[in-house]
Each structure stands twice: as C-alpha cells, then as structure tokens.
Amino acid sequence: SMTRHFKWEVGYVFRSPDCVENLVMAINGQFPGPTIRAKAGETLHVELTNKLYTEGVVIHWHGIRQFGTPWADGTASISQCAINPGETFVYRFKVDKAGTYFYHGHYGMQRAAGLYGSLIVDVAEGEKEPFDYDGEFSLLLSDWWHKSVHEQEVGLSSVPFRWIGEPQSLLINGRGQYNCSLASGSAVASSNATTTGRGGPCRFLGHEECAPQILGVLPNRTYRLRLASAASLSSLNFAVTSHRLVVVEADGNYVQPFAVDDLDIYSGESYSVLLTTDQDPAANYFISAGVRGRQPNTTQALAILNYKPNPPFRPPPSPPPVTPRWDDYSRSRRFSLKVHALAGRSPKPPRKSDRQIILLNTQNTVHGLVKWSINNISLALPTTPYLASIKYQLKHAFDRAPPPERFPENYNITRPPPNPNSTVGSQVYRLRLNSTVDVVLQNANAMKGNVSEIHSWHLHGHDFWVLGYGEGRFTAAKDEGHFNLEDPPLKNTVVVYPYGWTAVRFAADNPGAWAFHCHVEPHLHMGMGVVFAEGVHRVRGIPREAIACGLTAGMKKAAAEDDAGN
C-alpha cells in the first residue's frame, strides 16, 4: 500500500497565538504543525530535521501503536535518543487503525512550546465508518503560557519550586484571544482597528494569527468534529451553543453513539462528535472550550460556527456556552461512564488478567524539589534509551530492580503523605509478551491538605480497556466485581479523578519499551510516569541513528566496524 512522504524542519519562530507575541516551536514555519492525513494501512515516512539551536527534539505519534516499529514512537530516552540540532531522523511507521490522532513533541516540555499537529487516519479503501456525515473539521485544543517553556522547566526543577501557574489562554487550532473576548461586541472592526485593553472586545480584520477559527457550514447538514487535546495542563469542556453533540469515537475507537450538550476532554484524549446544523440559519453560534478539573483562571476559547451565507464574523445572538462548574466531579464521572465500545467494532477484554499492577499517584519532595511519584518513585529518565539498553543488555543504563507493584496497606490516600520524601528511579515494569495486564491508577491527597489533583494517563504502544472508575481506595474484593467486561471503551488516555481510582486492562502484545504517564506536561516533567517493556528481545532492526547516544554512542562506531567486517 501507499507511503506518504513528509520533509519537516523543527525550529523556533515568533508568533502571536493569542494575540501576544511569543516564541513558538513550529514545523516548516507552521504552528500548529501540518495536518497529516492518511488511510488505515498506509505507511508514513517523516524525515525530521532539527533546526533548533541548542535543543534535541523528538515527535511522538499519539495513539499510533507502532507495532513492529517501537523505535518510531518518538519518546526521548525510551524509544530513541533526542535528535540533535542539525541531525535528521526518519520516522517510518504504519498507521494501522482509522481514527482521530495527533502528534507532539515528547522531550522536556516541548509539547507545551506548541510542537503539535493533527494526525487523521481515514478508513482504508472500501471500508465504511458506522456513521455518515456531510463534512468534517479537525479541532486541536490546547492551552498557552506567555512564559517560555525553558522558564517553565527550570521553575519546576528549582528549589524553591516555581509552579507554572494556570495558562494565559486556551487555543483552538492554535488560535486564542488573551485580553479580549469575541463575546463582547462584533469581532470585526473597521480597518483602523486597534486591539483593546484587558477583557475588552476583540477586534479582528480576519487575517491575524489569533483571529478565531471559523467553521463555515451549510444548514441541515451533519458535520464530524474531530477533537483532540494537546493541552499541557488543562482538562477542557467543549460545547457549541444550541447544538447537541453525538459522540461517535474516542481515541481512535468507535463508541456507542450518545448525545450530549457538552463534553469533557482531558489532555491526550480525542473524540469525534457529529453536529447537525438544525438551528436558525440566520445566526452564527459560539464554539467554546473552557477549563474544568482545576480552579479556572483562564477565559474560555471561542470559535465561530458560521452558517453560510451569513458573514463569518456576524456576532452570534446568543452568549457563549457556560462551562460547567470545574469541581463537579460527579458530573464529570457521569460523562466518562457514557463512553462504551461500539459492539462488533472492538474486541472485548479477556475475562481475566495475568497480573495486576497498582500505581499510587502522590506528590512528594526529593531533596527539596517538588515531584510526582508512582509507588513512591519519581521517574528519572536515563541518558541511554531503554529500547537500546534492554535490547543490547547494556548494564548500568538504568536501575534493573523491579519497581513496586503495590503501595503500603496502611497508606492513607485521604491525607498528605506522612513523609513527603520520595526517591527518583529509572526502573522498568517488565511484562511477559502477550500477557494480559491490569493497572489500577490510584489517586491520593497532594502535599497540601484537602487537595487531590486530576490526572490524565496515556499509554504508548497500546490501547487499553477502561474497566471502571471508583472513589476512595481501590480494593480488589470490593471493586473488581464492578469492572465492566461487557463493553468497556478502548482508549489510549484516561482520567484519574481526585481521591479516586481508574482501572484499565491491556494486552502486552507489542515488543518494545513504552511510556505510561500522566499527560499533564508539568506532571510528567516532575516524574509522573512509568516505563513498560515487553518482548524487546524480539525487536529487529533498530535504526542505529535512533540509539547513538549515552552508552550506545560508542556502539555506533563499534557496530560500523562490525559491519566493516574488521
């Protein structure tokens, strides 16, 4: 089948995503990066050249399994070395399943610098989706800070700790409005427009980088909106005034369709919703993304659903949707529980698992640094990529002790950690190839009293079944009986609610080394993740340029000599 070729250069550019100029990481000068569109079964061949001056770079293809190509997963220190300035690395892999995906940087906090774009995989020739629509739009949601990612990273790694704070703005396809609002007055100004002060009406001529996304639609049609969240921190709620949304896909898997007025989308998740333009065609309507899950300090992002032939900037007569209360977690759970696999389109989970790993999520300190830990270990990535050091049995590349699969019975998840100290570690959970693994993500109180933060966990290389969500501390006896083994959704990202737990099940069927981590960028930077590895001995043909760093730098030479036969 077909191979699609792309030649990308990653570099910093000055841009104004929310009408304020900042540094943005762009691909071929574009922010967000170019949208990749392909058909299931095709091969992507992305030749990536690093044009940054002093930083490495990698690109992760979020939601793509990388079956047989684990070195293309794009995770620095796990699947590959970071691509050095001036170097070129070829990502060549198959997109084997239709769905709404995205790609993004996976080194330091580069995703938060704007290194992301849409990746849409259509059904293969002759295949059909289980729903029809007349047109489609892809909406990449994210959040945005005026402080550089460099300053964010150093702040989080400083003593005293400097939190990044809440975002200055939310973006829809890389466009947001800081310090003004589309909702107050007409967004179109006469030609002598000036951007106004804080909170005043936005004034656009339409060509500005930060001019809102306009979705031009015809009345009485059905459109597929492909939503994906590349957000660094924010859990978002998406809504379109006066229009119901029918959810039909989650993370590249079909779901039993259900209608909502709004939907929650956590960092790393993607959805497809069907929207029918059955409202008054003389009006335009607001599209909104607002913060939930954390006390909001950022105005909602707005875009326009423009019923043609109305002028695109005609102010919608109705005000934007009101984002539901940020801490109404029972409302949030009710939405999560509406997502079920579409019968006959996804395999059901095995009735039993071979192993159950329980991961306690806590906030801790390590020598005064604020960290997130899993079973009291905060992930510190090694300099040599796990894929190489496991494949080539390189000693001393990472801590080979098996990481803890449980946490102490007497740990009280409703209180701050009695001893806030934890340690950093680089251990790997070794999974037996083709075994069925259950993971329970257990949330807990943060270091501050009466605080438990929302997290969104993403698994590389696999989809998992979401077996259930619960409140308080998970216990097998009390909770396993309530797992949904009938029609659990297949996802690659799942939310963990404050003081609650989320249980997932997956087949360890993909030889490679895979990250499993909180998709909240600062949390990952603070160590909130683990590494799984299965069947690495079976991995064949790791491209040398993927592993020429750390202890393997010498290997590159040795291997070359070896090839030269001396």
Ligand SMILES: O=C1O[C@H]([C@@H](O)CO)C(O)=C1O
């Ligand atoms: O990791 C985090 O740190 C801060 C707070 O917990 C300490 O300042 C915050 O809100 C996070 O999500």
